[in-house]
Amino acid sequence: MHGKLKVSVIGSGNWGSCIARICGDNTKNSKTFEKEIRMWVFEEKVNGRNLTEIINEQHENIKYLPNVKLPDNVVAIPDVTEAAKDADILVFVLPHQFVYKVCESLKGVIPKNCRAISLIKGLDFRDNELALFSEEIEKILNIPCAALSGANIASEVAEEKFSEATIACSNVDRDGPLFVELFTASYFDIRVIGDWRGLQVCGALKNVVAVGSGIVDGLKLGNNAKAAVIRGGLVEMRRFGKSFFGGVHTETFFESCGVADLITTCAGGRNRRVAEAFVTTGKPMDVLEKEMLNGQSLQGTLTAQEVHDFLKQRNKLDEFPFMTAVYRIIYENQPPKIIVECLRSKQSFN
């Protein structure tokens, strides 16, 4: 290894800022990593000032992770190529709808020996295929890309409450220890696995299940119904992974990136909260997203659409009644109660 490794975090939202904080704490006195963490910020005005200036002066992302101090070695940079150039490690942590544009602008800027890790929860439906972001980043930038996902509601991790996370990479021996060193904290415990596809299928689809659980909450159906939705959702997540992506292991669904993330998101995530309000107010999800999230982004609504379009095009909607019900409720005005009707067993006792 020649010198210490330079780390850049591409993204600075709720989770992006939280993870930059962990990285910054870990690189402060590191023999492996350069102290400075460059964090790309999608520039915007907050209270009439540039968000990057506020972050660099106050060491706080007052819009996306308020009341949490960032270490002063985390430096906010508004130009993405400036933030990423010469990086040895790129941490992608963006809402999934923005990833392609950002990656395209990094083409030709990234050193050949750079490694990446994707913390993005989402899939991309294009050319009639669903793409995994770690694989898209590998293709666009021609560098290896691992993935991290887990039961990690950012506000809780930022308060240093105990969480687990999963890292998956194709070369566990080469990349595992390095990423574990970068992300582990006393309150953030990581396990490394080889199933990067299963991990990302879980991270994306659990957001659709969380929308379903919010619908159950909006209908005030109680904990048993929510458990039924989590169970049915998990079955379809596994079926989806196994049906459409090679190399997905059942064990992955028992890691933090699987059932644990599903449980926490269905209990306390943004997708759940906004979907509950969708039922109680009757307003569309995109309107509520703007009203309730102050610029933060829902991933479950777009993922529900992408999954639906993919399944429809393959004539497979019948095999995924729960995912299809979520789509129909939020996009096709179907009654919210179908969220549990779709789970009923087809057995007849007559």
Ligand SMILES: NC(=O)C1=CN([C@@H]2O[C@H](COP(=O)(O)OP(=O)(O)OC[C@H]3O[C@@H](n4cnc5c(N)ncnc54)[C@H](O)[C@@H]3O)[C@@H](O)[C@H]2O)C=CC1
């Ligand atoms: N917030 C959380 O608790 C967790 C989020 N994640 C995942 O991490 C990823 C990033 O989420 P967050 O950091 O929470 O983001 P967020 O939900 O806070 O989204 C807002 C971010 O998007 C940026 N943005 C807005 N317009 C943009 C544009 N046109 N181009 C590029 N960026 C733009 C904003 O500047 C801001 O940084 C998502 O895939 C999410 O599912 C994963 C674990 C936990």
Ligand SMILES: O=C(CO)COP(=O)(O)O
């Ligand atoms: O991914 C998350 C927790 O692990 C956050 O979920 P929400 O986007 O629904 O808040």
